[in-house]
Amino acid sequence: MSAAISAAEKVDGFTRKSVRKAQRQKRSQGSSQFRSQSSQVELSPLPQLKDATSNEQQDLFCQKLQQCCVMFDFMDSVSDLKSKEIKRATLNELVEYVTTTRGVIVESAYADIVKMISSNIFRTLPPSDNPDFDPEEDEPTLEASWPHIQLVYEFFLRFLESPDFQPSIAKRYIDQKFVQQLLELFDSEDPRERDFLKTVLHRIYGKFLGLRAFIRKQINNIFLRFIYETEHFNGVAELLEILGSIINGFALPLKGEHKQFLIKVLIPMHTARGLALFHAQLAYCVVQFLEKDTTLTEPVIRGLLKFWPKTCSQKEVMFLGEIEEILDVIEPTQFKKIEEPLFKQISKCVSSSHFQVAERALYFWNNEYILSLIEENIDKILPIMFGSLYKISKEHWNPTIVALVYNVLKTLMEMNGKLFDELTSSYKAERQREKKKDLEREELWRKLDELKLKTTLAEKQNSAHSVLNAHNSTSAK
Structure with a gap:
């Protein structure tokens, strides 16, 4: 029976609900590796x-x-x-x-x-019971020995937080090997365990100064393996949450290794298939970096534009949300450096047939700070956006999007009425030229069709004459 189900799933590409339910029930039994010696x-x-x-x-x-x-x-x-x-x-x-x-x-x-x-x-x-495990859909495997492990983690936290705790003594035992093993546990499927681990690692980072660089390096390695090798690690969100606090405590000016981590690790993490599971924490880390050093804004936004989703509307909505968070903290001088490529992408998003993508992009015009940046640079931004907005106002299938576009066009017109009128005239003239070209193209094709028809008729007539002449010649003989 199971083989038949698997075969059927392979054919239709969808997992049957009954099978998913069975998998969830199986996973809830737990899969502890504790085997008492x-x-x-x-x-x-x-x-x-x-x-x-x-x-x-x-x-x-x-x-x-x-x-x-x-x-x-x-x-x-x-x-x-x-x-x-x-x-x-x-x-x-x-x-x-x-x-x-x-x-x-x-x-x-x-x-x-x-x-x-x-x-x-x-x-x-x-290993996961289900190789097709989807963290967004399936229930995680819960640790069967949690009644004991939970208390051990609670004891560990009380130990670290005790007024009597002395890092100078503890560092003999809580060393790099210990931390390495602790980080490996972040791949546990049990969210309760990962939550404890997050707090424990944060306490260790705060109390053991000599381990800080090692912890950052190992997290860096975990993320690189996740991006370029395994594409799977259960504790990415928790590690990013810890990093958010770590980044917040970085001294200025930022070290080169920290900047490289942002550009070479955090930005490529946006390509992950399971981005939805940790995007909020990832975006927070990125914004923390930009609040520390505004000069990183240009490479970050260009990196996001480079990795912009081509086929996943859900990820596009997430990217747009992150872009808005970045624009909330951007310096006007940095905005000028990225306004052209950024608004070309926003123009594409506004034109998306997926209404959630278009809607999320149009919501930028509800943000007062972004509006002020647009107004300061209206001569550059309006020409980029106008064509898409005008076309959508006439052609988009979703009435909500059309209404939002009308509001945006009204706002832009109020910012610079003269430029708006010039672009309107230019757009209409261009549309007329395009229509004229279309008519000329249609006329050309019509003439070519007529010419082809005449040529075909002439060839048929010549062929008929040849056959008739051949027949007459044969009869005469």
Whole structure:
């Protein structure tokens, strides 16, 4: 049955709803890679930390950390139930302990803390159950062992945020290898895990100055692999969100490596097929760069124009939204450098038969700052836009677009009535010339058709005469 369905899907190119539903149900079961190597270990509850004396608490704290290093297979829902519950309760206790008690994070505890965290969260992520997985349509695979992992992440955050936390000691354990493994987890399909990872990595970036350049470099590498090799990475949006905060903290003037990251990595990311999943975060990063250094505006806009979508209307709408965000922060001097190529593209978008693209482009004229820039440069922009706008006002299929175009034409006419009248006359004259050329072309084709008809008739007559002459010649013999 499944083979027949697959064959049918290949023929019609559409996935049946029943199949999609089945896939979603399958994916919701989870796909944890935890396979306990200590499956024979049965945990025994340790005394409560609050009941121990101050002298005993530190040893008991470390014992509980070591106990939580034992892993269990959550894909088997009936195995080790007692031990799983003991570990869950212990993790809860550890979270509360480091949150409410001062002086517990001493130097000797760092190794056990990081070992417990590493044992629980670092693992090989499973391949996707569905090779045709669509993040916008399908439900993600949820981590089966989340009841434990969630508490480990919460403990990790409380550890990093504790007043007793000392980066100078922690850097012996939270090093480049640790961060590399942490970044690999961003490919998890479980959005809950990626959300925790985002906060954890942000805290690490803030507290470990020596790891900052390494973190930026590794994110750069992840994005390059995503663009040019795999075209798939689940945590792009979360990494971009972290980058937005990082970019906001860059000192001025910007370093060359930061500018190169913008032009060589962030701009090409606009070509990704799954752009809709992370475009808001990507656009925010781009605008953050431009607010830091306005001279980057020209290469950014030219880069966006270079990668402008040719066949995807949804992506065009996203690009137009980002362009408006950029124009909101653009300097008038930078606007002059890109006005011609930019408005040529906007003119094409306004002329789009897809009404959402045309509508989004026309909404630029509702933005007061963009209107002021257009008015300052009306002598350059109006000639670029006029032909498309005038043609749409007469020919577009969508009445909403026609109404918007009339409003835009009215606004442009108020900005420079004289130039508007000149362009109107010029456009009408050009249309008349085109109509005249069309008539001349039609007349030429008509004459050619007549000539061809006459030639064909003459050839037929000559052929008939030849046949008749041949027949007469044969009869005479």
